Amino acid sequence: MWPLLDRLGWHDDVRLTVTVVGTSLLMRRDPAGVFELGKRRMVVLPIVLRRRCGISAGDDVFMVADPARGVLVVHPARALDQMVTSYHASLAGGDRDDR
Template identity: 75%
Template sequence: MVGVIVSPVIPATAMDGLLGQSQSPVAALPLPKPPPDQARCGLEYAVARISSSGRVCVWPLLDRLGWPDTVRLTASVIGSSVLLRPDPGGVFTLGKRRMVVLPIALRRRCGMSTGDAVLLVADPVGGVLVVHPAQAVDQMVLRYHASLAGDRDDR
């Protein structure tokens, strides 16, 4: 059997001109701005786990807060969360590891255990770092969802 050679199909030069005409400069669209009531307020968030010695890695937020390794902190329990703020007489330090150590008494009072995930909220304007246990985050989210549903209590 003898093969037949088929010539390639190449568009005519008139087609090349059509493609060139379809490419036109595109004006950049303006970026949308969120409504004023939905603008970010400057808080920064991170999630960490509590180690067996009570350490919580907070270094992702320290630069945002402007806290050096040598900062001394005081801790207060508010509800089930821990509020940390700089205090020259504070008993807590970050140290080289840039971690906060939550003493066992604070952890027990807030219902935190080894391995628990906590939400870290840095407020650079207020100069504080808040450590929220998962159950506190659950309650905040449930209250917010209830407000979205018109305060309907389906749970």
């Protein structure tokens, strides 16, 4: 995870605000944020936020750093499946099955 945090320039003293967007979490630096990375520089996903996104303890997640916007986005693994499936369907001309 540290390479993602390094790309964002986030160190152990960074405070964050977290917003739920659909089934994903959007994290951004905020001096008044409730969450802090801490010395281990780990992003901890509070249970209340995980539940809102349908993420259970131990679930795989897909994390994306967007340095241009200063955000870290956490997607549940199933969201990645849906994104790739939708993208591939658009390449093939929609949801048709031409077999």
